[in-house]
Amino acid sequence: MTVTLLLEPAGRSCWDEPVHIAVRGLAPEQPVTLRASLRDENGALFRAHARYRADARGELDLERAPALGGSFAGCEPMGPFWALKPEKAWGRLVKPEVRTPFPVELEVLDDPEPGRLLCQARHEHDFLQPGVQRELVRAGRVRAALFLPPGEPPLLIVRVFCGLILLLFPLFLSQVKGPGVGLLGISEGGELCLSMASFLKGITAAVIINSSLASAGGGIHYRGEILPPVGINKNSIKVTKDGFADIVGVLNSPLEGPEQKSFIPVERAESSFLFLVDQDDLNWKSEFYANEACKCLQAQGRRKPQVICYPGAGHYIEPPYFPLPGFHACLGGRSCYLGRRAQGHAMAPLDAWK
Incomplete structure (x- = not known):
């Protein structure tokens, strides 16, 4: 049976939106490593990994299965994202250009390490919702960016701040x-x-x-x-x-x-x-x-x-x-x-x- 890595939503989502990660087609109770990586806009590499064991049906669902070690442990459905760490010491993940997504590569490997690659998928994380406008503000000594959501502004804007973001x-x-x-x-x-x-x-x-x-x-x-x-x-x-x-x-x-x-x-x-x-x-x-x-x-x-x-x-x-x-x-x-x-x-x- 072909091993497949399933993501929901598939392909793309906002960074603060949870992603459901599951693997199908594994052998019953097969040990695997799930690995995540991304490169920032300066080319710096960030990685996270965790070891898992498939259930009796050969399935792995991060909402139910605990990580058995690695960059994090326990039931952490979004662990592969928040546990990302820089390859070089003291690196920091930043996003100067919020209009483009961060591509995250996900891989499932057979254990023990270094195991063969079983399947992989790519997921893009957006920082702006569709239709949001970004305008630079230059007024006197003020340097800012104005983000305007589409349509009428709601009472509370959760994922898109509408207003001035001071650069200092x-x-x-x-x-x-x-x-x-x-x-x-x-x-x-x-x-x-x-x-x-x-x-x-x-x-x-x-x-x-x-x-x-x-x-x-x-x-x-x-x-x-x-x-x-x-x-x-x-x-x-x-x-x-x-x-x-x-x-x-x-x-x-x-x-x-x-x-x-x-x-x-x-x-x-x-x-x-x-x-x-x-x-x-x-x-x-x-x-x-x-x-x-x-x-x-x-x-x-x-x-x-x-x-x-x-x-x-x-x-x-x-x-x-x-x-x-x-x-x-x-x-x-x-x-x-x-x-x-x-x-x-x-x-x-x-x-x-x-």
């Missing part, structure tokens, strides 16, 4: 139906969201992901008001055995001493806030800062914001199934850990992306 920070301005604007920001982008929600009118909602409560990297200027950065204490930087920087305690506290003037005045904000944090974030104390922001807002009579904690998600909570490294460059080019655990990072977006 991972900050998203999402269009919502009505007079208001929603914000979503990660890390320093979250600090900008807090500032915008504090100073600008018409901001109705803000989602803050693993942010501090003050400007960490540079001052924030608005109509004569300046929020200077709190700065960092370089003496607090620790270097791990493998050369990574431990910076969780480097940022000066925006709530203590003379730096308190740098605290972003969230009490002015009229927005509804949602904080997504990882208690294991190794960039700064994201959960602590989120809770302090909640106290400040409630002291001013505002509605209590929601704080959702995802242990092990890491500093970046990105779209579902997208693999990310556990580090990023900072502090003069030295890399630091993001604090993620592979499974925690994979599970958090499934809930957050709702």
Whole structure:
């Protein structure tokens, strides 16, 4: 019997859409290896693999069959995608051109390794839904990209952000139906969201992901008001055995001493806030800062914001199934850990992306 690799949807799907992977035509209880790979736009190779055993009918369904080892273990239907890792150390999967898909090659090999190739398939992951328009914005010093979905904008745009994506920070301005604007920001982008929600009118909602409560990297200027950065204490930087920087305690506290003037005045904000944090974030104390922001807002009579904690998600909570490294460059080019655990990072977006 011919061995076939079945994908549903077949051929192509959006990156945040789950793909059902199944294999038919194997021998009863046959051991196999499922291997996934892709090359990014710079030619860098990323791979993941896991060992499986077919059932008594010679079938393998990743929604039911547990991985027996490899890049991941247990029942992980999308493991071949989120577990992708760079072939070269410290590589990072990025997608500068979101209008083209990422092609992922899937192969089923006989065990033990290196087994013969039994079957293969190719699946393309899109980042934009059909009909989405992308327009570059050049206005003064603003450099941005505007994404417009087809037809009338829905109340909440899940897979396509409609609005400006600032290139300097991972900050998203999402269009919502009505007079208001929603914000979503990660890390320093979250600090900008807090500032915008504090100073600008018409901001109705803000989602803050693993942010501090003050400007960490540079001052924030608005109509004569300046929020200077709190700065960092370089003496607090620790270097791990493998050369990574431990910076969780480097940022000066925006709530203590003379730096308190740098605290972003969230009490002015009229927005509804949602904080997504990882208690294991190794960039700064994201959960602590989120809770302090909640106290400040409630002291001013505002509605209590929601704080959702995802242990092990890491500093970046990105779209579902997208693999990310556990580090990023900072502090003069030295890399630091993001604090993620592979499974925690994979599970958090499934809930957050709702």
